[in-house]
Amino acid sequence: MPDPWEEVPLFEHEPTQPAKRRRRVSRARSDLDQVREFGAWTLDKLEVLRIYLVNYPRVAGGGTFLDLFAGEGTVRVADELRPGSALVALDSGAFRQLHLFELDQVCLSRLRGAVGRHRHGDRATIHPGDSNREVVSLLSSGAVPVDRPCFAFIDPNSTEIAWSTIETLAAYKPFVPGTKQCKIELWVLFNLEQAIRRLWPADRARHQLPPAATTLDRIMGDRDVWLPDWQDGRSPMSLLWRYCARLEDLGYQYVIPQEVNDPQTGRRQYWMVHASDHDAAHGFMRYAKRNSLASVRNTQLPGFGDL
Numbered sequence: 067m068p069d070p071w072e073e074v075p076l077f078e079h080e081p082t083q084p085a086k087r088r089r090r091v092s093r094a095r096s097d098l099d100q101v102r103e104f105g106a107w108t109l110d111k112l113e114v115l116r117i118y119l120v121n122y123p124r125v126a127g128g129g130t131f132l133d134l135f136a137g138e139g140t141v142r143v144a145d146e147l148r149p150g151s152a153l154v155a156l157d158s159g160a161f162r163q164l165h166l167f168e169l170d171q172v173c174l175s176r177l178r179g180a181v182g183r184h185r186h187g188d189r190a191t192i193h194p195g196d197s198n199r200e201v202v203s204l205l206s207s208g209a210v211p212v213d214r215p216c217f218a219f220i221d222p223n224s225t226e227i228a229w230s231t232i233e234t235l236a237a238y239k240p241f242v243p244g245t246k247q248c249k250i251e252l253w254v255l256f257n258l259e260q261a262i263r264r265l266w267p268a269d270r271a272r273h274q275l276p277p278a279a280t281t282l283d284r285i286m287g288d289r290d291v292w293l294p295d296w297q298d299g300r301s302p303m304s305l306l307w308r309y310c311a312r313l314e315d316l317g318y319q320y321v322i323p324q325e326v327n328d329p330q331t332g333r334r335q336y337w338m339v340h341a342s343d344h345d346a347a348h349g350f351m352r353y354a355k356r357n358s359l360a361s362v363r364n365t366q367l368p369g370f371g372d373l
Contacts, residue, residue: 118354119158126215134197136166139180164190167197220254229287236316241343248343256337266302
């Protein structure tokens, strides 16, 4: 009997041009709904994740999924309740084990309920607390097999993810050239537009250092990483490229930042950075972005710029 988790080569896909159409997005009726309210770009991001993970066994599969900011398990987009990242990963059936992290107590309670009702809920372990601490404890326990694939979805609300956590994840599974052993694959939200840009005042004459210098230290890992860009008067976009370069320095073979835009206004919201060692992973992520809403309409995914 063939191994359902056996890795098979990824097929090639012809590049296509992104469509220019945008869809109208309605607002949720109330801020007091029992689930978080998100803009339509979140639905796009989660649809990319869904397609990527549904096909994940073609790349790797059978390993571990880490969701460092799992939330409630569901999100509401344009008045419609949809599975959040944790349920998307459970639905895919691609992982033998899932570790879900959540700090907020209200979200934690709802996450437990959503996971408990899922047919694959017994594969998931929920970790209350700050994922920056809890994921280090998890990896230290040896609960994540080093000889199986591991995918980490890192989607903070703002600037909660610390660079030290990224370093810990990257160091856990070394990349072994010529084998199937790769580092923990990362898909990280870099919240440049909605958070980090606000930490980078335009009026440099009034500030020897940005007021939120310690936050930048935590995000970027070291003051020496970002301070030269501040002193040289560079834009906060330089921080994104520094961040990607640091991921490459951690040993990742492929580090690709992708902007995510609001499909209604076209305004950039944030960046998702994909870091992997798998030869096929980057192409497969591109495929997922191109085809993420094909089941709904025959168009490219709005909000993901040039793919």
